[in-house]
Amino acid sequence: MSQEHDTQTAFMEATYRALCTHGYADLTMQDIADETDKSKAALHYHFDGKDDLFREFLAYLHEGFTEKIADHPDAPPVTQLVALVRRVLDPVDDESDQQFNTAFMEIKAQAPYRDGYRTVLRRFDTDLRTEIADLVRAAIEDGQYPEDTDSEEVAEHVLTYIHGTWTRAAAVGADVVAMREHLVDDLLDMLVEDANVSADVETAVESAPSDAAGSE
């Protein structure tokens, strides 16, 4: 790792911490510099203002997100899909995580006003949709989902629902786990009748069809 790369990473980590403390709207370059051992001048040397820094920060978050949505190739596709939904909609029990989620919603709300924000946010959307659609297609090929399942439509639906869960959690403090498990139930309800799939990655192999497909 170069020193330049280390400095960049330090600034990105400082931005994360500063966002948790101050939120996006009130955040200044000074607040971010205060989270490092560098000066505000050093921050301005690297970034051409708050918008420029945040375009970089979104790209940095996107890198982490890509790792988060990577699949578990050992489990059946539907089990992987459920695990993906659960990872993406992991309830935040840590206060700073919760503050970060709220700040990220502020950033999404700023997307139409700030050059380049939307471009990176679209990458989150596209990557997640592609990953979901790929898993649905794999589930169809494996005979877990019916042949006439529209993988793109399912991916769009799941993506919209995930965004809704994030928004309601931040705006009205709605229960992430309840909303998430409703989505998981929907994904399991789509299984063909005799599919042998567990919703749990660990027990993927042992489960009986009746456990997986729900009571319907």
Next chain:
Amino acid sequence: MSQEHDTQTAFMEATYRALCTHGYADLTMQDIADETDKSKAALHYHFDGKDDLFREFLAYLHEGFTEKIADHPDAPPVTQLVALVRRVLDPVDDESDQQFNTAFMEIKAQAPYRDGYRTVLRRFDTDLRTEIADLVRAAIEDGQYPEDTDSEEVAEHVLTYIHGTWTRAAAVGADVVAMREHLVDDLLDMLVEDANVSADVETAVESAPSDAAGSE
């Protein structure tokens, strides 16, 4: 109407216009006063700062929202439900409407930081959920939806999906109509097999079941 009430309404309308122009984050009391024939001092006489004004503004929006979600008691419940979803997720073709929707998302993102915002935002959620659950229950009573349909669960699901649609429209410019019609299809897919329900309020009476329930 009292003069006091007229002034209040004028301030609320001015806030709407100012939000469309400036967004929430950068909005000042001066920006709002500039949209009226009153002074900034007059605005400060009525409201104890921006947060106080916005609590009032959210309550004003909530009043309009209540009218928007009111039902059409002549149509069958599922037709009313579809009409409700279409009204709430009406695509904004006017630029200022679009700017307002984005500003409203900024306000939702501010909810955890500002006293009282969440309380009013929860009322939007509760009212919409109650309206949806009531229509689903009426549809079950009318035999349009199966008896084992969980009206509260459907209402939660629809509500989360609606929030997701709003968020994706603002954050990544996703297609509101495509997302909305996907939800409408889901609501029609839930119909019992021989239900005679149109998705269109105007043609509610004439439609054939095959038109309403989709191709499945």
